Amino acid sequence: MNLAFTAREEAFRQEARAWLEANVPIEPLPSGDTAEGFKAHLEWERQLFEARWAVVSWPERYGGRDASLFEWCLFEEEYYRAGAPSRVTQNGIFLLAPTLFEYGTEAQRDRILPAMASGEYTWAQAWSEPGAGSDLAGLRATATRDEARGGWVLNGQKTWCTRGAFCDGVYGLFRTAPMNPEKRHHGMTYFMVDVKTPGVTVRPFERLDGDEGFAEVFFADAFVPDDQIIGEVGRGWYVAMATASSERGLTLRSPGRFMATATRLVRLYREYSRTADASLRDAVAKAWIEAQAYRWYTYQTVSRMVQGESIGAEASLNKLFWSEMDVRTHEVALSILGPQAGVSSDGDVAIDGPAWMKGYQFALAGPIYAGSNEIQRDVVAHRLLGLPRR
Amino acid sequence: MDFSFTEDQLLLRDGLREVLAGECPASVLRQAWEHGPVEGLWRSLAENGLVGASVSEAFGGLGFTPIDWVLLFEEVGRAAVPEPVLDTTAVVVPVLEDLGSAELKAQWLPAIAAGEAKCAVAVGTDPVPYAAEADAVLVLEAKRVLWLERGAFRTSAQPAVDGGRRPATIAFDDAAGIELAIGLDAVRAADLARRLGALASSAELIGLASHLLDESVAYVKRREQFGRPIGSFQAIKHLLANALVDLEFARPMVYRAAWSLSSADTDPLLAEVAVSSAKSLSADAAQQVARAALQCHGAMGYSYECDLHLWLKRAWARAVDWGDARHHRARVADRVIGPCQ
Numbered sequence: 001m002n003l004a005f006t007a008r009e010e011a012f013r014q015e016a017r018a019w020l021e022a023n024v025p026i027e028p029l030p031s032g033d034t035a036e037g038f039k040a041h042l043e044w045e046r047q048l049f050e051a052r053w054a055v056v057s058w059p060e061r062y063g064g065r066d067a068s069l070f071e072w073c074l075f076e077e078e079y080y081r082a083g084a085p086s087r088v089t090q091n092g093i094f095l096l097a098p099t100l101f102e103y104g105t106e107a108q109r110d111r112i113l114p115a116m117a118s119g120e121y122t123w124a125q126a127w128s129e130p131g132a133g134s135d136l137a138g139l140r141a142t143a144t145r146d147e148a149r150g151g152w153v154l155n156g157q158k159t160w161c162t163r164g165a166f167c168d169g170v171y172g173l174f175r176t177a178p179m180n181p182e183k184r185h186h187g188m189t190y191f192m193v194d195v196k197t198p199g200v201t202v203r204p205f206e207r208l209d210g211d212e213g214f215a216e217v218f219f220a221d222a223f224v225p226d227d228q229i230i231g232e233v234g235r236g237w238y239v240a241m242a243t244a245s246s247e248r249g250l251t252l253r254s255p256g257r258f259m260a261t262a263t264r265l266v267r268l269y270r271e272y273s274r275t276a277d278a279s280l281r282d283a284v285a286k287a288w289i290e291a292q293a294y295r296w297y298t299y300q301t302v303s304r305m306v307q308g309e310s311i312g313a314e315a316s317l318n319k320l321f322w323s324e325m326d327v328r329t330h331e332v333a334l335s336i337l338g339p340q341a342g343v344s345s346d347g348d349v350a351i352d353g354p355a356w357m358k359g360y361q362f363a364l365a366g367p368i369y370a371g372s373n374e375i376q377r378d379v380v381a382h383r384l385l386g387l388p389r390r
Numbered sequence: 391m392d393f394s395f396t397e398d399q400l401l402l403r404d405g406l407r408e409v410l411a412g413e414c415p416a417s418v419l420r421q422a423w424e425h426g427p428v429e430g431l432w433r434s435l436a437e438n439g440l441v442g443a444s445v446s447e448a449f450g451g452l453g454f455t456p457i458d459w460v461l462l463f464e465e466v467g468r469a470a471v472p473e474p475v476l477d478t479t480a481v482v483v484p485v486l487e488d489l490g491s492a493e494l495k496a497q498w499l500p501a502i503a504a505g506e507a508k509c510a511v512a513v514g515t516d517p518v519p520y521a522a523e524a525d526a527v528l529v530l531e532a533k534r535v536l537w538l539e540r541g542a543f544r545t546s547a548q549p550a551v552d553g554g555r556r557p558a559t560i561a562f563d564d565a566a567g568i569e570l571a572i573g574l575d576a577v578r579a580a581d582l583a584r585r586l587g588a589l590a591s592s593a594e595l596i597g598l599a600s601h602l603l604d605e606s607v608a609y610v611k612r613r614e615q616f617g618r619p620i621g622s623f624q625a626i627k628h629l630l631a632n633a634l635v636d637l638e639f640a641r642p643m644v645y646r647a648a649w650s651l652s653s654a655d656t657d658p659l660l661a662e663v664a665v666s667s668a669k670s671l672s673a674d675a676a677q678q679v680a681r682a683a684l685q686c687h688g689a690m691g692y693s694y695e696c697d698l699h700l701w702l703k704r705a706w707a708r709a710v711d712w713g714d715a716r717h718h719r720a721r722v723a724d725r726v727i728g729p730c731q
Contacts, residue, residue: 001457002392003649009391070391266727273731281727285719288726289667293639300642303393320635380634381627385607388622 003299005070012067013074019051020082028349032088033211038166041088045119055093055117062109063117069302073254080260083349088163092116092123096171099190099243103231112192126158126172126193126217133160134375136173137184137237141219143174143191151225152176154193157218160369164215165204169194173236188236192228199223209361253322255295261326261359262291265333267350272336280336287329294322313383316376323366323373330360393642395461402439403461409438410469416697422472423553423700427523432473436505440466440475444483449499451483456586460593460648467597470704472554474508474520480590481583482509482528489535489570489579498526511583517548517557527560528570530580535570542566552707554700585665587712589651592644592665592672598705599637599676602683605698606630610686626686633682640671663725666718673709673718680705 005013029044030037048054049063057072058064067075087093093116100109115121132139141156158172170193177187195202199222204215231239269276269284301311301318333356334341341353349355367373381387395403413434422428435441443459445451452458459479466475483502486495501507510524514531521527522545529536543566545558571579607630610621620626647668650661680702684691691698709715724730 001395001645001649003646004653004655005391269727273727278730281723281730282716282719284727285723286670289643289670289719289722290639292667293643293671296642296646297639299391300393300645303391307392307394314638317635317638320631321639374628377628377631378624380631381621384634385627385630387607387611387627387630388619390618390622 005074009068009070009074012071013078016053016075016078017082019053020078020084023047023051024082024084027347028083029085031211032086033163033207033213035166035212038088038163038213041085042119042122044085045087045089049118054089054119055097058097058113058117062113069305070299073256073298073302076254077256077259080254080256081263083260088166089116089119089122091125091162091167092121095125095243096123096192099171099230099239102242103190103239105227108227108230121169122163122167123192124161124164124167124170124215126161126164126170128160129157130159134372139173139175139188140179141172141174143176143189143224145176146223149223149225151223151228152189152191154191154199154219154222154224157216159216161215161217163213164202164217165213167195170217171230173240176233176236185237187234188240189233190230190236190239191224192230193219193222193224197222197224209358209365253319255291255298258291258294258322258325258329261329262288264350265329265336268333268336268356271351272340276336280332283332283335287325287332290325290328294325297321313379316371316379317384319370320373320376320380323363323370326363326366327360330356330363334360393645399458399461403465406438406440406462406465407468409434410465410471414469414471416700419470419472419554419697419700426556428472431471432508433505435471435473435475436503441479441505442483442503444479445499445503446487449495450503451499455652456480456589456648457645457652460589460645463590463593464597464600467594467704467708468601470554470598470601470701472556474510474524476587476590476594477511477520478502478509480586481511482526484586485528485535485570485579485583486537488582489575490537494537494568501525511587512560513584515559517550517559518545519555519557521545521558521560522547522556528583529560529562529567530583531576532580533576534572535576535579536567537570538562538567550707552703554704555707584712585651585662588665588669588718589644589647591708591712592640592647592668595672595676595705595708596637596641596644598701598708599633599640599672599679602676602679602698602701602705603630603633603637605701606633606683606686609690613688613690620686629682629685633679636675636678640668640675643668643671659725663722666713666721669713669718670715670722673715676705676709 029040032038032041045054052063052065055062055064056067056075059066097113097116100112116123127136129139129141141154141158143152143154146153154174156174161170164170172191173188174191175187176189180186193200199220201218202215204212206212207214265284265287269280305311337353337356341357343353345351345353382389413431418428439452440462442451443454443462447453486498498507507525508520508523510518510520510527512518512527512529518527525540527538527543529538543560543562545560548557548559550557610626611619613620647664650656650664683698684702687696687698690696
């Protein structure tokens with residue numbers, strides 16, 4: 001066992017830290033989940049891309065640095081430590097891109113990845129349907145073969161698309177074969193669709209936390225060519241599931257995010273410690289320790305992956321931990337703030353009541369998205385503990 | 391960064407697990423609870439290399455540092471061993487190696503490694519586990535570290551919820567002890583002892599929790615109600631899933647703390663935070679797993695006849711040994727938040 005980082009990894013960390021220090025905007029950008037803020041965030045993405053920090057773990061030819069998984073972790077730690085803007089490209093670079101790397105053709109990667117990395121073309125996940133959330137296999141959207149035009153005609157409705165209102169393209173599953181109730185996972189295909197495709201309508205709707213980018217996407221005879229399919233026709237479920245675990249696990253929520261939240265919590269407590277209840281000191285320490293637990297558990301996971309182990313159902317443990325931790329951490333912040341949660345504090349995000357309240361509201365979504373925690377507990381029970389399904 | 395243990399470390403762990411399964415099953419625990427120290431158990435643990443693991447090779451041990459013995463202490467926890475392994479191997483031996491005179495070391499360390507001597511540790515005025523059967527007691531006072539040999543102290547047995555613990559208060563005349571350190575040296579040694587005790591108890595708690603979870607999973611697969619195994623009901627599944635999350639996120643922190651204590655490069659303050667974080671997480675995890683285990687076992691688990699309570703009580707005791715979770719979070723708070731206003 002050797003838990004020190006190599007000199008090369010430390011150098012990578014320092015390089016990232018220096019660049020971020022020099023380039024992260026001093027004034028926080030408006031929220032990336034508003035139309036105005038989204039544009040500002042895209043400018044930031046362009047800046048990241050030009051300095052080759054947008055997709056560090058990707059191959060150089062697509063704008064990356066061929067960074068190792070550990071280096072990626074360190075970059076993320078530095079990114080959040082610097083208070084850098086949220087990544088509005090994340091649904092593309094962290095969810096769609098792994099699918100393209102695993103199942104896409106070289107032509108698709110060449111066509112799609114550079115524009116994704118630079119933020120020129122952004123993606124939203126069109127996963128769920130009103131009748132298919134946790135039970136994704138119950139989805140009903142269809143894709144009918146159009147041989148003459150060399151593609152498929154899509155019909156149906158997707159919902160709960162984060163930033164769907166602002167993005168250029170969406171990706172999701174459509175049934176290319178009629179649903180067989182005995183084999184519901186068969187006959188789906190993974191499509192990428194430009195939202196400007198005739199027949200595609202995006203309808204934004206507001207979220208609990210006030211963000212505007214959430215959307216429903218309607219498909220009414222929308223034609224999509226064959227080269228927009230990832231993987232085999234009819235095997236879409238399996239293509240999707242291969243990366244669903246990366247959503248639950250590593251790529252979507254790196255430790256850096258939660259370490260930065262814990263650091264802000266410590267600063268918040270210091271600001272209020274004279275008036276705060278002394279038992280909150282214990283709660284703050286606990287939150288800080290939990291962020292460290294997530295960090296070291298992740299390093300352990302990455303260490304295993306680097307040594308060739310594949311992480312299967314353990315991704316569910318991961319998701320359960322970070323999502324519940326994030327809620328707890330924000331609850332401590334609200335306890336410290338009390339009525340001050342409604343009061344702004346001029347730019348310092350660590351002691352800004354409304355920023356913590358907004359963070360709390362979004363934290364509450366964590367146990368719901370990326371596979372609800374009730375489903376995750378079932379996965380843990382069945383696949384890690386071997387408990388009987390019936 | 392490499393989080394893996396070596397082949398040898400894993401083999402040693404597996405070997406010890408097998409030995410303990412044979413030498414220290416639940417029936418032996420009950421024997422210890424009812425009749426006191428189990429004849430031959432301590433010597434057997436020594437013969438298998440466990441007791442003397444931390445003794446330097448010069449004195450007949452394996453020269454193990456915390457990263458070498460952390461997995462072994464998980465097994466000690468898993469088997470709820472009713473012997474002062476933690477006290478002797480994790481705490482007394484390193485302190486003796488650090489502070490003992492050449493003669494004292496030569497007198498005691500080989501004997502410990504051979505299973506001929508058991509040691510206990512007295513912290514403050516708390517009852518001392520295994521004091522009555524100890525050949526020597528290490529006394530950690532605020533400004534003094536004392537070594538008391540058999541005959542130099544009197545014991546008075548105390549009741550304990552954990553029947554495998556056998557605590558006793560000790561009384562001694564100052565002149566009867568050997569002073570190992572005073573002043574700053576004593577403070578330093580006591581800090582080291584506390585850190586090692588906290589780490590070893592964290593490792594034991596991981597093992598205890600692992601056992602409790604494994605037993606619970608096995609039980610709910612077997613136990614049927616309403617015509618099916620109770621493990622097929624979602625409420626039970628979720629209780630145990632949550633327990634697994636708590637356990638698995640405490641575990642790497644314990645390994646990391648062990649590595650910090652073994653690594654020459656580590657900043658001592660960082661090591662302190664690492665150990666306290668590990669103890670906070672492992673104590674809370676063990677408490678949560680213990681609750682889930684009892685709940686899953688239902689009324690069966692509540693009966694004395696069922697073995698479960700032997701592990702529950704050890705877990706409850708270990709959770710507060712060497713500083714409870716709150717104490718350790720206060721240590722972390724001091725470092726991370728800063729002094730109390």
